[in-house]
Amino acid sequence: DAGITQSPRYKITETGRQVTLMCHQTWSHSYMFWYRQDLGHGLRLIYYSAAADITDKGEVPDGYVVSRSKTENFPLTLESATRSQTSVYFCASSPTGSGRSSYNEQFFGPGTRLTVL
């Protein structure tokens, strides 16, 4: 089916373990994003990617690693999970970059709820 999907939808892990969250989009959008959602903070940008093999840090990148070898996939890895990384993670995609006068909507996946014990 067309769209943006995330897997797993729910994940429980332990402190110190490596975890990878997957994101896949079928629109061939250039831009992809990872956000985390925590109570009272709205969504905060972790990393984003303007195209395959191009990634950049967002507001809260520490403790996370991303890669983008293919346009349609943008996995997020927690190299050594900590309890503070317990959160809901959203992936999003957007057709192109934008200036102030032309914005392209970001399309969000359903989210992954991650619990780190």
Add this chain to the structure above:
Amino acid sequence: AQSVTQLDSHVSVSEGTPVLLRCNYSSSYSPSLFWYVQHPNKGLQLLLKYTSAATLVKGINGFEAEFKKSETSFHLTKPSAHMSDAAEYFCVVTYNAGNMLTFGGGTRLMVKP
């Protein structure tokens, strides 16, 4: 740095009454502003967007928002609430060309029968 403040973390209205969700933004340059809605256990959906065209923006499901530069506000309104409007709403701002969005803290809208 850009920022956006949603003035109410929770709003409760009765079905059929007006909805007002308040949002103020910091302004160094002309912003692009958006409202997103998140229903329980769902991803975010764009309600409407302001990108320097008309200051009164109409969105989906009867929502609209007015960009007021003098007040640095972008409040979301709807004349008559429905039960299905119960959700969390996010005011979002961006200024630059890298699609860097800044989210407000969210407002949870509750609709009473």
